[in-house]
Amino acid sequence: MMSSDTVNDRAITDARALLDTLLSSGWQEVHVVSGETEIFIARAGGGINPMRNLVASAEPGISVATEDVAEICVTAQHVATLVDIVPLGTDLQAGDRVATIRILDVEEAIPAPVAGRISGLSVDVGALIEYGMPIFSIAQAA
């Protein structure tokens, strides 16, 4: 696990590199999403910051796509194999285990980011999940 300092340092390095890219190119704006980092940089008169209206995830290691505020899709943070996952329709509290993934011989739990009902399963047990692939969706309890 990287320390938050390392994560921050990397984000700063990435932002510098992107700023340099922007300045040395003819672009008006640059927007990069990768891992835990999302960076948007624009020149004066550039595009509107797409991150302005985004609800960020409070849960570390879980990325949240908010097509609909009520449904949260949890995607893989790295390559792994799906060991087990709760059935569709299961009601869970925030932090409850939804799925178990495995890297080589080490298993890791994926918790529910919020309280709610599992509304979508995207991967079969035993399948290889790649980085960024949706694993499950959870409909947030009202």
Add this chain to the structure above:
Amino acid sequence: MAIKRLFIANRGEIALRIVRAAQALNIETVLAVSDPDRDSAAAQLADRTIVIGPASATKSYLDPRLIVHAAKESGCDGLHPGYGFLSERAILPTLCHAHGIAFVGPEPEVIDALGDKLRARAMAGAAGVPLVPGSDCVASAADARREGDRIGYPVLLKASAGGGGRGMVIANNAEEAEAGFHRASAEAVAAFGDGTLFMERFVPEARHVEVQLMGDGRGNVLHFGERDCSVQRRYQKLVEEAPCAAMPDHLRKQLHESAVALAASVNYRNAGTCEFLFDVKRQEFYFIEVNARIQVEHPVSEMISGFDLVQEQIRIAGGAGLSVSQDQVKLTGHAIECRINAEDVARDFLPSPGRITRWQPPQGDGIRLDSHMTQGAMIPPFYDSMVGKLIVHGSDRADAIARLSAALDAFVVEGVPTTIDLHREIVAHPDFIENHIHTRWLEQVLLPERAKRAA
């Protein structure tokens, strides 16, 4: 068992190079990619890609568990680490072995032993490889004078406990050695609380030469000649050539024999490079280190030998013996490689990633380009800035320089600044043409000249 499906744990031009080598051997390829590398040239050519993690290298290309997990789950029976990233970390072959995957490289124990400078030096000494002349502990100014006289000037006085240049003094004669002892020892006491010194010969104008090796893991080792990589900046190589035209044949023979002896003494398996410092004035060479992987500059050795080193790497990892004997390795002509980086030379070589808007590489006889770039390709800001390696082969060094010069002139890249212009200047410089260069030449001669012109 010959490898049937190869996992490639790298990116950029070397990933593409390995995919092509595997395909030439009818081996399936699975490529590990990070999120921004999904559409790389290697990804487009590989049979399958697996997105292992985000852009951050520590969470993708530098995580051995993710790499080996992806390799195993995709049914690969071999893994090529390329260069950089995890290529010289023993954990990668260790995990590969534990999961039944053949590692394209040496045994983890050999990687560890060679990676430790002191152990590597001891192994080299035991194999009869020349080491930089030096002393044991030096306890007094009189000792320093005696040792300096024995080693030969100039010498370097170094703190035993030290590092980072502190407590280090260069002495050009016996008087300086005595005076230097007092100064270096006092500095060492102040910096490290320990005034113990040792001495080493200092070579102010050295060339970097290295021998390309290939071993079968059973004590048989071939060499594919030497390379001269003396055009460097901050220990990074910019231009590499083969052979080392500044080295006489009798010394060349000793150099090859030394490198082979060292590799054979550890039953070295797969590709490796033994690096040396060449003191042209004294006509002596000294061991630096062994790099236990394929190197960036391997193409110049391929050009003069006509032998595909990466294919041989994959065959050997699959259990095959060496496919040629030493007398079948014929070295002809002269090859030079330029590493082209997306860097702004005028801004202290600032890495300048971005999109390539125009990509028009040179073509012709004796020209080879190892690159993953195309028009419209993106250089992500997260990794090294190399856009490719331009390699030429000529009948001799002068012919190779002429071809390289023409090839560099024809090379058009737009969208990002590159080091192509700098390479044009290097290749056109009288010192380079006359081969009067050394490892600090670029920083001490060419770059200051360039800065002066710009001022």
